[in-house]
Amino acid sequence: MKNNLLYTAVAFLAISFSTQQAFAQEDTKRDSSSTKIDTDLTIGRKDYDDRGREIKYPRVFGGLTFTRIDWGFSRIMDDGSFNLGEDNQFLEYKKASNFGFDVAQFGIRFNESIKMYVSAGFEWNYLRLKHNIILDQDATPLAYDESDIAYKKNIFTSTYLRTPLTFEWRGNRNRHGDRPKIAVGAMTGILLKGTQRLKSEEHGKQKFKDNYNLASFQYGAFARVGFGSMGIFAKYYMNDMFEKSPTQEKLNNFTFGMTLGF
Template sequence: MRPRITLVFAAVLCLGLQFSQAQIKISKEAKTDSTERKVRAEIDINVGKDDKDDEKKITYPRTFGGITFSRVDWGFSRLVDNGSFTLSEGNKNLDYKKASNFGFDVAQFGVRFSDVFKVYASAGFEWNYLRLENDILLLKDVTPLEFADLDPNSKYKKNVFTSTYLRLPLSFELRSHKLNNGKRLKFAFGAMTGVLLKGTQRLKSEEFGKQKYKDTYNLATFQYGGFARIGYDNFGLFTKYYINDMFEKSPAQEGVRNLTFGLTLGF
């Protein structure tokens, strides 16, 4: 009897393990599908009349618009000083270790003229970050822009200068016909303007901890320039160049402009 009981027990155990493994596999697949749906939603959320291709019969031209969370740009920035990536002697206080750019759109309205071409205006926010090389403080309520040296006895771990703008781009977008997998290639270009919301300098040191200062710092009240995006499905690359000076009423900073480039999600 005992050998039979042992064989039955072994068989039940094997079946149980196989069933358990099947459950784990199904659970993982379901979790993966859920994660993929969530990621796609996070980079392309729209509330309003959307620009989708799932209609049985599509007529052109057609309008679309509403609340959105799309065209999320994240990349690098470079200051261009009168055509050079090297800052002049008068702008050495703006030397930086790293510079980055982040932005996204929150509203849009446009017209699709055909399956491959549309025009739309949008609104969103944009931040440009300069991690300054030197231990300097940008002075508030001073025109033109002036700097002061920070306490040399304090060890500053962080010195970041940030500009925040409301961005207002006008886009012209071309896309290919659907590929075999249903995806498309896309190319967009246009003009972009921005309205200054604030300038911020954040400091961090062992002696004083975190410090935060807000002012316009003579940043351009309005910025304007051009941009281009190229991508596949929801992902792409972008570049933006602002053709006006980064600062205003500051002769020493004349000709200092901003170039950005990086990745776009929700394109």
Template sequence: MKRLLITAAVCVATMAAFAQNADSTKTASDTTKAKKGFHISFGHSDNKPHLDANGIDTTHYYEHSKAPGFSFGLTFSRFDLGLATLIDNGSFTLSPQNNFLRYRSWKTSNVGFDLLQFGYRFNSAFKIYVSGGFDWTHIRLRENITIQKNAPVLTYTQDDIDYSKNRFSSTYLRIPLSFDYRSHEDANGRRFHLVAGPDVGLLLNGRVKQISEENGKQKVDDDYHYTKMRYGVFTRIGYGFAGLFAKYYFNDMFENSPAQDGLKNFSFGITVGF
């Protein structure tokens, strides 16, 4: 997981550097013009220069609407990094039967990104697309317990070990359907984004990772009764390259484990790469 996050961070940093360089190039080009600002032109370009009253070419200020069309390809976008919160039957306080899942709020995280995308652009301002990627939720447990593998319901044992890390995680293949509104570019070449839609996740695996002086580092994989298919909604809002995200899943985090009925997952944080 650390290698994956490092790779993702390098990709994000590279994309950010490219975007910054593009902005710098555009800014340098703009300084050669006598008039600043930007105008919007609709329709197809006639490939002729647009001259102002002083005869200066201002063609670079015009943004032509894109023709409708489909798109498909690989991507590395919508990199989410935030906090995960458990909601127990509408409450942020865990009920007694779920108290063993008490977690460290600032170390319980959600990470995800998209790698594949298929969409349709209606115009320059609006498009719809379905994408595929990965999504991790890491619950940093407070209690010195071990969630049991292959148990009939979600259960645990109390350990006489002081774990320096006791993490309970899930990995999902995420398949969101996005409705993406984008404003026209401003003078700096940046847009305002508002994206929302439904999100479906397919469980890939669950994991318990523990670190202690007695046993060193241990990892055990199982489904741990995480729900096989989760469904919910998400929203992203931002400007330029970055923004904020929120995700909420309607069905329970765990299945075939009656004591955890009504326990749901909500995540929020920053997102990079619209």
């Protein structure tokens, strides 16, 4: 199953790479935080031609990119509450974070202010667990064992291939060339792997990989607000974090933080 998902991720990125050979990137005036690969072929015209004339809309854009770099905090919600129920206390965490970025995109700009695009990238969610537990590999439903070892680190990570659909509005440029931006949309994700990393004096560093009953498919909604290349984001995942685990039903993930390359 995990191999199939990895093949799916590789195939998707390969298709995205092929797409960019036919469609050029959106802007010639790019944010310094975003690295993009252009070709000479375009559909429509660039934002400004060599004589400074404005482009005509609508136009299609697409290709490889490295942008919308998200880094922020995560909170697990248990049936709408930020406090975990008694049956889920073993998932208590000292700190939780979220990190992700996009590597490919394809879309259409309708006018100077509005565009719509689908992108692909990767996303990680980190839970720095508070208790000395070891999650059972290949156990269904989710199970764990308590350990007598006091772990210095006990980090539970989920890795997803993310594919958001975005509607973005941007305002007029200021005298420095920056614009206000607002983006909203829906996101989906395919599970690539789950990982538990342990560190102790007794055993040093340990790493275990399994799906740990994490949701094989996730979905939710997001919003970004920013100015120039910087912004803030919030994401809410509507699906349960775990599947085939009745005790973990109604556990959802909420994340928020900063975006670079928006």
